[in-house]
Amino acid sequence: MGWEAVEDVWRKGPWTAEEDRLLIEYVKLHGDGRWNNVSRLAGLKRNGKSCRLRWVNYLRPDLKKGQITPHEERIILELHSRWGNRWSTIARSLPGRTDNEIKNYWRTHFKKNGKTSSERLEKSQALLIKRQLFQLQQHQKQQQQQDQIDMEKIMSFFDKESDDRSPSFTQEYQSTRDEQGFLSSLINGYANLAETTSNEDITIWDDLWNLG
DNA sequence: AATAAGTACAACCGCGAGGCT
DNA sequence: TAGCCTCGCGGTTGTACTTAT
Incomplete structure (x- = not known):
């Protein structure tokens, strides 16, 4: 490593306001980088590594101050x-x-x-599944409404033309029923996986997905 | 009021990648 | 291509401050 090659003794510990001022002046004049030159050119008793860390983490003008929102x-x-x-x-x-x-x-x-990253990953995946479940349930609700409309049409159809049923209409109705059956089984499968997550979590994920 | 425990964050350390000679 | 230098990254430690007992 070359960080300590220039001098044997470097100052350590918290930075003083004067050290900060010297470092800022150095960056103004020479730009960030070439951190091993800082001690020589700015008169700081800090090694390059320490200077870089101080600049990157605390002195950079584009840093956002204050608590994490x-x-x-x-x-x-x-x-x-x-x-x-x-x-x-x-x-x-x-x-x-x-x-x-x-x-x-x-x-x-x-x-x-006490959550490991894998545990958090599992939780995230459960959240995703629960959200998909929520969307499927919404879809199923819409299907049921449509189903009711269809049923009314059928009843009306039978009432009016009981002796002349259209084969294409009954086929279309059957395919709708099949799709709903598939969705129901899918939802039942997801429900077991997602039962540990809350609706509050879904709200959080909705916010996240809306970020982009 | 004293102090132990918990929290937040600044700073250091070791390691490895990449560029240059 | 081997060795050195610079830099960035992630883990860890040190310390000041706050809260609980």
Whole structure:
């Protein structure tokens, strides 16, 4: 490693306001990068690695200050369930937030719940299934309404022309019934998988899907 | 009021990837 | 192509602050 090659003793621990000022001045003049030059050019007793970390996590002007919002929290949850501990990848989806910030937030807010990433993944999948179940149920409801309309048509048809039934009409009616039977079996299957998730979770996922 | 426990976050460390010579 | 340098990433630790007992 080359980080410690220039000097033997580097300052460690919390940064002072004066150190921050020197680092900001350095970046203004030379841009970010070439962090090993900072100690020589800016007069800082910090190694390049420490300077980079300080700049990236706290001094960058485009950083978003303040607490993680509930909206950001939902994004973190969703992306973590998808990518696991790939903090830098997750951070790229949250402008102004750093990987370190997200990592710390995750550890303090969610890790304590004792959920491993695989457990969270399972939960996310259950949420997805439950949402699909919800959509299927809505679809089934619409089908039932349509079915009732059809039934009224049939009754009216029998009333009017009981001796002259159209084969194409009865076929169409039968296919509608088949589709509904298929949906019912699908819903029954999903229901077993999704029963552990709440309707509140569905609302959260609806928000997430609407992000894009 | 004292202090133990919990929480939040800044900072450090080790490792590996990629570029350059 | 081997070795060095720079950088980024994820895990871990240290510490200040808050809350509970």
